[in-house]
Amino acid sequence: MKIKISEVAKLPSRFGNFNVKAFKEAHKEHLVIYKEPLDDAPIVRVHSECLTGDALGSLKCDCGDQLAFALHTVESEGGMVIYLRQEGRNIGLLNKINAYALQDKGLNTIEANHQLGFAADERTYEIVTTILEHFNIKKVRLLTNNPNKINSLENIEIIERLPIIIDANVHNEDYLQVKKDKMGHLL
Secondary structure, three states: OOEEEOOOEEEEEOOEEEEEEEEEEOOEEEEEEEEOOOOOOOEEEEEEOOHHHHHOOOOOOOHHHHHHHHHHHHHHHOEEEEEEOOHHHHOOHHHHHHHHHHHHOOOOHHHHHHHOOOOOOOOOOHHHHHHHHHOOOOEEEEEOOOHHHHHHOOOOEEEEEEOOOOOOOOOOHHHHHHHHHHHOOOO
């Protein structure tokens, strides 16, 4: 797989001052937000794009809160956030909104994806290994609640899983329960 890699740029943000680098594969462009120095086993958050949660502050999910938690953690302790362009568990924005509409009618997130002809989670993580290898990172402390992320990193040693603790709200408590009960998330 041919990957194009950008130069490093500075990204001052409300979360702190970071460096950013973009990685382009085929039809997707991913972003790495990081704070140096990166130690031998940095904190790494693999975060999949969620426009509604990350940018619009949706209360239907915990994505925006998880991203904010990760950026605050990286600012204070160092490490990186790998921001993957896999909107809606990789079904795309249009299908994600259609899944939201089905959820509004009573289906849970998995049932909605199945109704639309998708698996519960269509995301893949091969690019993460490529990105970590680019930074010469062989060991990480992975900031995640998702067992699929833990099991998907090839040639990378996960020396510690760091949980992301986010409070539920009235709009996402059923969503979080499904993630825990049906997808095995460590909540």
